Amino acid sequence: MITRIHIQNYRMFKKLDFEPKEGLNIIVGNNEAGKSTLLEAITLVLNGRLNGRWVSDELNPYWFNTEVVNEYFKDIKDGKAVVPPTIIIEVYFGKNDEPQKLRGKNNQYREDCPGIALIIEPDPEYVDYFNSYLESDHPPILPIEYYHIVWRGFDGKPLNRRPIELGACIIDGRTIRSTRGIDVQTRQMISDYIDQNESADLSVAYRQARHSLTEEILDRINKRIENETKSIYPRELSLQMDQSASSSWEYNVVPHIDSIPFSMAGQGQQVLTKIALALKASEEKSKFVIIEEPENHLSHTSLHRAVKLIETLANDRQTFIATHSSYVLNRLGLDRLVLLHEGNKAKFEDLSKDTIDYFKKQSGYDTLRLVLARKLVIVEGPTDEMLFNRAYHDTTGREPIDDEIDVITQGTRNRRALELCHVLDRSAIVLRDVDAQTPEYWRDKAKEFLKEGLREMFIGEKEHGTTLEPQILYANRDNIEQIKKIVGCTDDQDLCEFMTSHKTESAWRIANSEVSINYPQYFADAIKLVREQ
């Protein structure tokens, strides 16, 4: 299994040192956080290829981390002599993993284990060209034509092709339709699925069929061509079957789903088929499984099936999944989470088993919002959410969302949410009703997860009311008539009772009212803190 991944200067990763787990690894992060890049880097270093093409053919100046490149050219401009940026991607395997041949200490940490490194560095043979490029009036772009690619095992020996033991299945839910009707990864999976003997049989039969086509039919046609063109064109012209590598059976045998060609099948079906193929490929040929956004193109029920398949897959193979879906994350287990944030990896461990199981059961729970929000405010119900948003707007003139604050309704389950935030050591502001207790009671209960200035709980004073409605009335005790008007309560009704029994309706009216009201002090305190964060 992969025990460590080191990435340096590759795209958004200035430096990433990541120790994946056995079995499943679920990678989440906001857009541009580097999820796909991480999976891409793993694919790259394992195969020496990207999208079926050699790295050297795909190399592009934008592979280099922009920040590093900018720093480099700034230093050059300042006349400093500096080492040109180098991309390093390394995967480390367990010390006793196969193939032992790749074992050695040729890696960044001088660790004695098998592994593969991909290094993109200035080609020593072109150092002079590199220097004259720097001396010329050059744009701040790296001259990648003077770079070379070193792909080698930790034993220090260059690799020519992927070691057989390190097969990887790549399933990309984002499916790009290839002109061949089937993408490279899927073709690879099909070749992997077919065993050596079957493959030999296929190959022979395929060649024979092509041969007879040439002998019997094309021959006749060629004779006619010869006769008809001889006088016009002095060279021999004929039609032959394509004999190049791309004409082997692998390129012409395509999977069908219910008799429909793979490329014509729905994209959801395609994803499911790929996962199923990966599942059946021999363990040797697919030691690692890499899945990009399996949720794409899948309906809820299909996703459910896909997740089940992935769980089975990850039983005996190390699996990496990038996902945007809380459903996928919750089902597969929060303890498998790897959070990427702007090219960095957040630590994620020590979540209680209890909480993991809890989230597993709440597959609809919006865990990813909790994990990914820049700033987080957790409230009890929709009423609180509407009123908090309005209060925020009244205070700042802006919506919370404009300030990257995600207000999430969690009911009374805020303890689990807090634990998750605590494990991630992220900020969180919790607003809750005091109910029959005291604010101190609630804070004390959540004590282990709170941290001053980062994760705080805001609770109304008990004497101002046990729930939000009396709290509002207390805050507006000098202007009760206005509240009555806004929520539409008649004089013969008790205002507090009316608001409590028309909870959502009242809140909605207040939130959309032309006039502003006062909010409880704990709202103001919460808003103050979230703005400071």
Next chain:
Amino acid sequence: MNKVILAPAGGRKTQTIVDLCKMGDDKKRLIVTFTTTGQKVIQERLWKHDCYTSNIEVSGWYAFLLNHFIYPYVYDKYPMQSVNGLHFVEGRDPTRYKSGSKRYFDSLGKVYSNNIGKLAFDIAQASEGACIERLQGIYHEIYFDEVQDLGGNDLEILQMLMESGIKIIAVGDVRQSTLKTSRTDRKNSDYNGLDKILWFRKMETKGICKIEERDVTWRCNQEIIDFADSVLPKKFEFPPTRSTQNKVTGHDGVFVVSWENVRRYIDCFSPACYRYSVSTNTLDGGKAINFGLCKGETVSRGLIYPTGPIKSFLLDPKKQLTNKSASLFYVAITRAKYSVAIVVEEPQKYNIEEWSP
């Protein structure tokens, strides 16, 4: 148990290795030979015996040390050194006045071939067992062909391997100790050349290998092999060799030929011609192969242009050849299956049948 199989020329040493590869099990095997010709011979035999699979690898000695000792673990001994292949040393020793890592690497990071054994051994020790552990993870068995050519620190590495969990089978013929992987390595110099036998015996006493001495040649006929045995110094007590080569061609055994008759002889029998070195006189300066370069070859008939000491020895067996000359001469004699002729000035003086037309 590790085995050292010592067998005379034509004793099917290489074939023994090929036979081991035909076991049909899943074991990973590495065959290490010392000459590039040796590698080719082995590979061809494996193809011919239809037993070349991905479980078998063939490597040269230098490549073996580079790939399994130096590349993976150089940092344990020289943390800042990058390795960039082999610098084959011929002639003058470029490392003579150098010290530290410069004794082992040239400015491009290429490893000097004459000190590679010492470097590999130092790295293996610095790695605290990782080198050997790694090899154990890759191969079940390692076979060495022409093991008599190992010397100096190479022997330390061989010992290390014999003490590991890998099964080592080494085949060779001490009588043919004509090559040395390094001319400048002074370690184990007590065991150079024909004295190599003593090193193997020492390892056997340590209990890390068993020596199996074979006394049969499938190549040379009895007359030739008796003659070859007779040129080796008696003190080594090599057992006499038996021959299974019974084919009679009408011109069999060992002969002397006078210079006047050499041309006729060559026309008549088309022998392969061997000489000590380029400076040895040959008929009209005609082509011949140096003694040291013909190892591993099999021919029907041989013609040898001897050196002065060889002639003296043939005239008077008391004038024994040095170990090295004896080995070289032994190799030259044992190429032929049916006949060996030696070119001399006065054939009648020799105790060997003269050929004349």
